[in-house]
Amino acid sequence: MHTKGEWIKLENITLKRSLGLWAIVGLGLGYMTPTIVFDTFGIVSKGTNGVVPLAYITALAVMLFTAISYGKMVQVFPNAGSAYTYTKETMNPHIGFLVGWAALLDYILLPMVNALIIRIYMVSVFPSVPSWIWVLIYVAVVTGFNVWSMGKTSNLNTFLVAFELVLIAVFIVLAFVQFSHGMGQGTILTTQPIFHSNVHLGPVLTGATVVCFSFIGFDAVTMYAEEAIDQKTMPKAIMLTVLIGGAIFFVAGYFAQALFPNVSHFKNTDDTLPEIGLYVGGAIFKLIFLSGAFAATVASGLASHSSVSRLLYVMGRNGVLPKKLFGYVHPKFRTPAFNVILVGAISLLAIAPSLELVSSVINFGALVAFTFVNLSVVAYFVFRQKRYKTAKDVFAYIIMPIIGAGSTGILWSNLHADALIGGLVWAGIGFLYMLFQTKFFKLKIVDLEFEEADSTSAL
Template sequence: MNLPGGIWSTRDASDLVSDTEDSEHSLQRSISSVGLTAMGVGAIIGTGIFVVIGEGAKAAGPAVILAFVLAAVTCLFSALSYAELAAAVPVSGSAYTYSYATMGELVAFIIGWDLILEYGVSVAAVAVGWGGNVNAFLDSAFGVRIPDAISTSPEDGGVFNLPAVFIVMAITFLLIRGTRESAKANLIMVGIKIAILVFFIIAALTSFDPNNFQDFSPHGTSGITTAAGLIFFAYIGFDAVATGSEESNNPGKDLPKAIVGSLVISTLLYILVAVAAVGVAPISTMTDSKNSDAPLSAALEAGTGLSWASALLSLGALIAITSVVLVILYGQTRIFFAMCRDGLLPRSFAVIHPRYGTPARLTLSFGILISILAALVPLSEIVKLVNIGTLFAFVLVNIGVIILRRTKPDMERPFRTPFVPVFPIIGVLLCLYLMTDLPGTTWIRFVVWLVVGLLIYVFYSYGHSRLRTRDRDQSGTAA
């Protein structure tokens, strides 16, 4: 096995696109521009805005508003790079596929393996959070709760997290049923959660007090920067739009609009919600530890006296989390599908169901594995892998834009990132800065996972890669 000679092999973008024409291993184009944008908003607006704003307020005070702006700008540079590559290489796989076309097979495998973990852990963690929000909603609306024995993991004092299993398997069967149906369901959920956030903004403005903005930045620039680092992860999710490249009706036009558009829509909502939350009640309301699980509800109730608003915002959080589970699980299956189709993982998983037009076997397998993880394992520590995995993917996508501009200058690009290489370099530096702030244990787990992946690549993926099996087949035919 001559590993050093072939691990940097790249695949031409046209070659990657031609693989999508194989009917047995190709996905159906069925998602509109609106559906793609809703995917991005669905993945971005989750528990982040309902919970993380309180943590950001602790660090920055009322200047948490600026922290939302700074975090959005940080994401924008990477979003522009994603938009260019998604339009130029409209194939499932997101950062994995782009790395294959620019930096070679080994780098592509590493980022694909990384994204499988990132998305899988994210879905499991969000599903656990969904179970917690079910109890919060039932408690605030009806005064009842699901017993801890069947709503928490063994380590948290329960036996089995039934709500988490329910939501993962429900979304799994929806994804198996069809991409068009899944996109429609997500669009409805996105509409509802946006409506609930708009309600919060309007209700808060009726009791708006400008005095709450005094001592605007109590901890100075460092507080804003710290808060931006926390809030950054409320923006993660726009990259999931790129996993829908192959199922987009018009990828060249729709993907850039959806990636950048979903980030802009979410940013505007986040900033308006932050302004309303600071204005409706003293900042101490959101930073109080007893309100850490529902800072928006606490602020609205304290400022307006709307006690029933807590139940409404709990419902909003529940719907928000459901759409996140849908979009992130969808993204994970498409990345794994692309790796299987390329032969880096078992190709049998890349078979499309003849009736539903989806990778049903693969989707069901992931649904079961993630359900087990969500039911039995507390994810308070391992979920940190989501952060480092996302930032690592962002770094490679930004680098990929620079490389592809140099190696394929005449390649058709329906969307072009402005000011290359300056903008991608800024994107890389911002991501690296945030990565340095992650704890050492996160880096250790990340490296262990990558080592496991490298062993799989050496002993399985390299020999089964379509780059080499196709070459061997062609050599045999020629002989």
């Protein structure tokens, strides 16, 4: 147990600034998991009537407006709390808490999704080994790295992301070979993966809602704001992450859709990556492709695990969550060790659920965060800074964020019923917790002075 004096010293320990621009972009891409396009291909292709790349382009268009809003807000509030911090500071602490609570849903569940995907991969290769063993080993390794060092985590993540990009390039080369043999559309020069007679707006928007969780990563890089060597690189890191990630998703999705116009080839549409590898390159490439996907999932696990740990850290540092636990920074490793271990424990739940169910619920929290980041731009620049007197300001601080919020709202309307129900239940729990902590709004939800002083010392 720490004495009171020791706790005061521990509270003065800040996160270590060790991340450059490309390290942050790498963490964002690792978080996004480029190979996830192959995992969810069957689900999205079936739901969109065979236009997976169109769903990704639609989601990317929405994400670009939101990415611009993130870039604006991270310059104003260079803290690790992302949507939670922006909403709390520009609107209302209570609304900020609820947005942060909703965002926790996707941030907490994404590490579990990675553990779940690892389970699926390993069971496909070693069907006789109990699936829970793979989840336990994976979670232990990722948790250990995140407790140890953010720098070490970043380095390993960069290596894994580079490896998976090489594998995607190999997949594209093999796709050309299969086209020459008449597989799928028989050519890359076809519009069928993007548009055909059975394409309808509703299913495409539903597909875009599903794949938007693949973009969770460009927003998560704002969690590293207090660990960036140069704070000014954050907006550039956000845009690079979403543009590079979106391009990878589109190209990979286009080739996959041209090879597999429908899902009739697949035995398991819940995760089609192993079968795609088998059909495109044979049994040997299936194993190599799985290894790349494994690397991608581990990279995403490292990045997503570290991101949610830092969101919990900011909420704990503010006193929204118990400060001595969630606001704790390990004195030697300078990482939020308690939060890292907690996220690891939650990730162990991946022993049971299905990928489609968890990924649909994740989108609720993501869309809440995206909507309020766009609205935060209006709240801060228009209502607080009075930046509405020129055409340039009106375009930058009213029109663009409103388009971002509105397009996100369109995705909202196409959320899966399970995602909406699960998200509303989670939001209800958060609201009850807020009532309890504030004694029905008699107390403040956040100690703003503490966070401002702490974030300043961290710079």
